[in-house]
Amino acid sequence: MMYAAIMGYGTIGSGVAEILTECKDKITRSAGQEICLKYVLDLREFPDSPVADRIIHDFQVIESDPQIRLVVETMGGLNPACSFVKACLKAGKHVITSNKALVEAHGTELMEIARENKVNFLFEASVGGGIPIIRTLYRCLMGEEIQEITGILNGTTNFILTKMDQEGAAFEKALKEAQELGYAEQDPSADVEGHDTCRKIAILTAMATGREVHYEQIHTEGITRITDVDFQYARKMGMSIKLLGTARISGDKALAMVAPVMIGSENPLYGVRGVYNGILVKSQMLGETMYYGSGAGKLPTASAVVADLIEAVQQDKEPVSAGWRNEQQLMEESGKFRYRYFVRIEGAAAQKKEQIQKAFGDAETIVLEGTDEFALLTGEFFEEEFVKRAIGFDTESQKAGEDGIRQMIRVQVQ
């Protein structure tokens, strides 16, 4: 028997308690011993919940109880989560967290403390909800040099983009529906501005390189500027638009970005729809593998926490080395990314032929009937090169008294 405490009885914390009860036999068999939930720390009371008798309000109870070997942190936020987690690790307790902000901001320090105290610090649930992507990186691909990770890592934005794609909905309408269904927060900015995806790709990049990556280092664009017109063009080209977190690793350097990207049906991420997440990994020997599942939700996320709990029990004496070193990953400028570009321009293509050729070289032209514009699909450019060319084109247009580029969306190069 090993005793556990849960800190934070919200959606995920209560899901963990539920699974520990409902799947007790299976968990005991897998872990090799029973996991017994002794405390649930929360500011609130839950008199009608199945854990009513285990609710406590004082963190000291957990910290000072030597019987507690396992602590689940599902409070969210950095404060007091960070100091509580540190105290637990220092007290020789294994810590499992679902808190991506904590892992992204303080992971390096917490991993060091865990190593010093010979305990497990596991965080599967912080990325990709129930998809076992963190464990895949440290358990399955550990002999591989990871070359690229590209993921649909946020269910809310993927739900919105799927609605826009399948139903031709405008962004605002799709967002409203996501809010009504409880998929999006009333303040949706963390999702739709790409910040949530950014924290997750930062964690995955750090896992892949073994070095610290911070989200401030990653160029991030959200989906608020994507319109139903963009999807009309995308459909015409047999493509879809997805919010992708991408990291490319080459030698000592990594390159990461969060942005909406057009992808074709040959891309395994094309079929990842609705609130699902998908993560495509390219590695040296194995080539492309993809991992797909519920990126959020009470039970899927709680299931990932429980898998970590089982592993912590199994590895009680030989803690797992899951994470990265206290060393900064060298990040390249996002201008080194290479894409094709989808560009929407006011006017008629025939009249701007020369100007387009000069700015972008050979490009495919796509026309949507009944509009006052056209679109280009350019060849491949480095981002920094493309930006120069786009500015050049806009300057020429202004000189001629015309509007220039209305929209630019990156297009995945296979």
Add this chain to the structure above:
Amino acid sequence: MMYAAIMGYGTIGSGVAEILTECKDKITRSAGQEICLKYVLDLREFPDSPVADRIIHDFQVIESDPQIRLVVETMGGLNPACSFVKACLKAGKHVITSNKALVEAHGTELMEIARENKVNFLFEASVGGGIPIIRTLYRCLMGEEIQEITGILNGTTNFILTKMDQEGAAFEKALKEAQELGYAEQDPSADVEGHDTCRKIAILTAMATGREVHYEQIHTEGITRITDVDFQYARKMGMSIKLLGTARISGDKALAMVAPVMIGSENPLYGVRGVYNGILVKSQMLGETMYYGSGAGKLPTASAVVADLIEAVQQDKEPVSAGWRNEQQLMEESGKFRYRYFVRIEGAAAQKKEQIQKAFGDAETIVLEGTDEFALLTGEFFEEEFVKRAIGFDTESQKAGEDGIRQMIRVQVQ
């Protein structure tokens, strides 16, 4: 430093040797110590290979060398692979195999011997090539009750079906191309008759239930009877045809089948094309997850072997419990599967309306212009029920002096 031997220097064995050399630093870091390849057992000489100085022809050298802690079995076949593996396990060596026939036929016994001798017996590469599906089942989903596993598990047949789907090719033409490209054997029966898929779904079912499953217990159909006409209908319905190995688990009972099945674009397996494999797992808490990658090929498969080698080193003192007990899994008759059915019938739908209604109830009718037939998409039936109804329909047709059902393909019920 831990010493290893490879038995069988074929495609996969030589891939393992190559990765051990090329990725030495990463492997040493992950495993915590260097893995040094000491012997390569093969009947042949390889004077020009990088392992020329380590080639041996006598198994006794490996068995009796106490320095060898790790043995990779990539010989294939049951004899002498099985007796060699047994001897290694009994001599206290960890064994990694890529041999699905061995795991399916003798896995139970080999797992027992491994447990008795406190060594690892790992077999990631036996299913799904490089996709880490075995490890996902024992490392990531170990708290979950698995409810269903459905996989595209054979790259050769998926290549053939993809050709038929995308290019309208006939089966024979697509098979010939697969043979020319080296994806299909000259005798392709193990692939196209479904036997390879069957062995793999047997292993996955055993992993999911924790009990022994043999491939003879699984109803198996191949793809040789699938025609380009079937794909014409499928496309018209927005579907594709895939060779699926499926296992459903409910309580103490499991239900498994290998057969070509029509699936729609909402199914995550729909986008698994060419020689790729995909495995969809439904489990109690996590819901649907999918794992996608190269199902075969030298380096992807060898990469899975190397991941097992690293895990065996990491778990040298506490062997992993990956596998099943010496206990037979109760298997239900495949008649208990529930599908919708695609049925092709000679003649004109209008003239058989009554007869169809009597046999199959309400069904959608699909007509391909310029043919002497039509097709039905029936409602849901248990397989045993559908068979009765189909026989009834055929009997009526014969009485009327008409041909009956030309083709039947199961259709996935979501």
